[in-house]
Amino acid sequence: MRYAKKRKKFLLKLLVLLSLFFLAEAGRSASSTLAGFFPHNKFFHSESFHLIFVVSLFAFLYRPIDHFIFSIFRRVLSRCGADYSRDIEFLYEESKAQMPLKELGNLVVNTLAEALGSAVVTLLVLDRKSNAYAAMSSCGLKPSDMSKLRFTDEHLIVRLAKQENEPLVRDELIMHFSWQEANVVVSEFQNLRAAMIVPVSVHGQLIALCAMGLRAGAKAYTAEDKRLFQEFSSKMGRVLGQALAMHELESMNLELRDKQATLLQSSKLSAIEQLASGFAHQIHNPLTIISGKAQVLLLRKEKMGISEEVARELQTIVKETRRAADITHKLAAFSRPRKPVREPLDFSQIVEDALSLISYQASLDSIQVIRHIQKDLPPFIGTVPEFRELFLNLLLNAVDAMSGGGTLMIKIRHLPATSEIEIKVSDSGKGIPAEHIPMLFDPFFSTRHDRAGLGLFIVQKIVYHYGGTIKAESQENQGTVFVIRLPVLKSSAHPSQGSSDSPASPQDRGRSASKEVHQYA
Amino acid sequence: MPKIMVVDDELEICAFLRSFFEERLYEVVTATSGEEALRKIEKERPQVVLLDIKMPGKDGIDVLRELKQKFPKVKVIMVTAVETSDKIEQAIKLGADNYITKPLSLEYLEMDVKDKITKLVD
Numbered sequence A: 001m002r003y004a005k006k007r008k009k010f011l012l013k014l015l016v017l018l019s020l021f022f023l024a025e026a027g028r029s030a031s032s033t034l035a036g037f038f039p040h041n042k043f044f045h046s047e048s049f050h051l052i053f054v055v056s057l058f059a060f061l062y063r064p065i066d067h068f069i070f071s072i073f074r075r076v077l078s079r080c081g082a083d084y085s086r087d088i089e090f091l092y093e094e095s096k097a098q099m100p101l102k103e104l105g106n107l108v109v110n111t112l113a114e115a116l117g118s119a120v121v122t123l124l125v126l127d128r129k130s131n132a133y134a135a136m137s138s139c140g141l142k143p144s145d146m147s148k149l150r151f152t153d154e155h156l157i158v159r160l161a162k163q164e165n166e167p168l169v170r171d172e173l174i175m176h177f178s179w180q181e182a183n184v185v186v187s188e189f190q191n192l193r194a195a196m197i198v199p200v201s202v203h204g205q206l207i208a209l210c211a212m213g214l215r216a217g218a219k220a221y222t223a224e225d226k227r228l229f230q231e232f233s234s235k236m237g238r239v240l241g242q243a244l245a246m247h248e249l250e251s252m253n254l255e256l257r258d259k260q261a262t263l264l265q266s267s268k269l270s271a272i273e274q275l276a277s278g279f280a281h282q283i284h285n286p287l288t289i290i291s292g293k294a295q296v297l298l299l300r301k302e303k304m305g306i307s308e309e310v311a312r313e314l315q316t317i318v319k320e321t322r323r324a325a326d327i328t329h330k331l332a333a334f335s336r337p338r339k340p341v342r343e344p345l346d347f348s349q350i351v352e353d354a355l356s357l358i359s360y361q362a363s364l365d366s367i368q369v370i371r372h373i374q375k376d377l378p379p380f381i382g383t384v385p386e387f388r389e390l391f392l393n394l395l396l397n398a399v400d401a402m403s404g405g406g407t408l409m410i411k412i413r414h415l416p417a418t419s420e421i422e423i424k425v426s427d428s429g430k431g432i433p434a435e436h437i438p439m440l441f442d443p444f445f446s447t448r449h450d451r452a453g454l455g456l457f458i459v460q461k462i463v464y465h466y467g468g469t470i471k472a473e474s475q476e477n478q479g480t481v482f483v484i485r486l487p488v489l490k491s492s493a494h495p496s497q498g499s500s501d502s503p504a505s506p507q508d509r510g511r512s513a514s515k516e517v518h519q520y521a
Numbered sequence B: 001m002p003k004i005m006v007v008d009d010e011l012e013i014c015a016f017l018r019s020f021f022e023e024r025l026y027e028v029v030t031a032t033s034g035e036e037a038l039r040k041i042e043k044e045r046p047q048v049v050l051l052d053i054k055m056p057g058k059d060g061i062d063v064l065r066e067l068k069q070k071f072p073k074v075k076v077i078m079v080t081a082v083e084t085s086d087k088i089e090q091a092i093k094l095g096a097d098n099y100i101t102k103p104l105s106l107e108y109l110e111m112d113v114k115d116k117i118t119k120l121v122d
């Protein structure tokens, strides 16, 4: 069709140019006449004057003539039904070449709008997931209006389209219905600004509705039109059905790829988990021995004549083995399945806790902390230690990035459209080089020597645990923003369910040993 | 003299714990497997047992179960590396008197052992 249309357009342009050529001839004699008024002026008699005159005439008259010829053509076209049937024929030819659904939809509406001279043509396509017919392509409707147009079995036009399976002409329907039903029909047609709706079916299933406004000159649709569009519908059904199937396959494929990526990520995690817990076990005994022997030596300091200097080094050994063990402990703590207390989270409190914890490790003096935490967040069920860890790591990361001071922003809000909690933590720090972003959440990825590189890995694990997503955006020397989105589950509304599986409280256990476990669990 | 038993499959751990507690005037018996521990305990009758959880063969949990059945009065302190909280809960249900994580803080360990022994005297 596109080629046919181009051919037609080319012919029309030729017509326009031809008429302009005749005009130019007329212009030439006009310019000679004009020159006759100025017999002594050399310029008016020169070739260049003729040229300038003709060119300006071209420039002034091209558009009006072009417009005029096209409008005449269109008017002639819309007057004889057979002409748009040829357009439709082109449409089939063109659409045989497999085309993406959206492109095909646009082609259909544009061709029909042009062929019919109709102001509005809209194609509604079946969305199998919601079993609704949603406006996909439209000529004449604004995208903002289109997004509101969804028709289901609740709508009379859909029920009629399924029953009749022939073009529905508004004015005919009105006559056959009671006034209540007629009113419904009118309002539904009105929403689409349509006078006729053509159902498109394939294998007995209604896959699309093509809604068309009145033709040019407000001409009503006749029985002949109906017959033509019936044919159109059965031919388009196959093409559209194929395109729709391809489209659905593609989106399914995309969905699958997404799922696979998540799965891959989680399997990557579990491999690391296994590695981590084995690693932690293996490393703990040697650490215990190193630290234990050093402690025994310290105890026998006097007896063995150990100098103060050596004693200090021994103390360092004890301290450093503890630090090494802390890392493996953390790693193991995050790799083991836990039964934490689940409760509705108070994000403001958790953020404050994390900030106050950070102030022990880093100076917040030169950093301005801005909190935007929505007051009426829907209840979100989670465990406080997990989210404290999450914020701690994100905030520490942000503070690290702003060694020279800056602004730390924590934004938490509810996104009603997707029913998610969005957590944004941004800093105005040095930013992350683009090539580091893909590795950001990998374990042990760190650009600092004094960090294990587990922070963001842990954050990601927590986010995944809650079925959420996390991404980082960064611009060098501008800052970094981490955006986390966590789905608010329906069951979140019943906090009592989640807390029933809480383990015995740490206080029930041994005195200070419980503190140790609490610290790592 | 108070008597303790150290059970750990790592020889060196047994060794330094022995040196430490002997230094602090305890009588120390060691065992490097669960089986050995259960065998020795009949004869030695320690007041406190320091019991490693992860050991080949009979692990700390198995030993604890048998030990508490036969000698309910013996105090047991579990020594854990990075065991899951499930394991720790299981040990506490089986009657473990406390647990401590590796690497060990010997000062704290001794405090705890003393605490257990005074409770025995009471």
Ligand SMILES: [Mg+2]
Pocket: B008, B009, B010, B052, B053, B054, B055
């Ligand atoms: Mg062991």
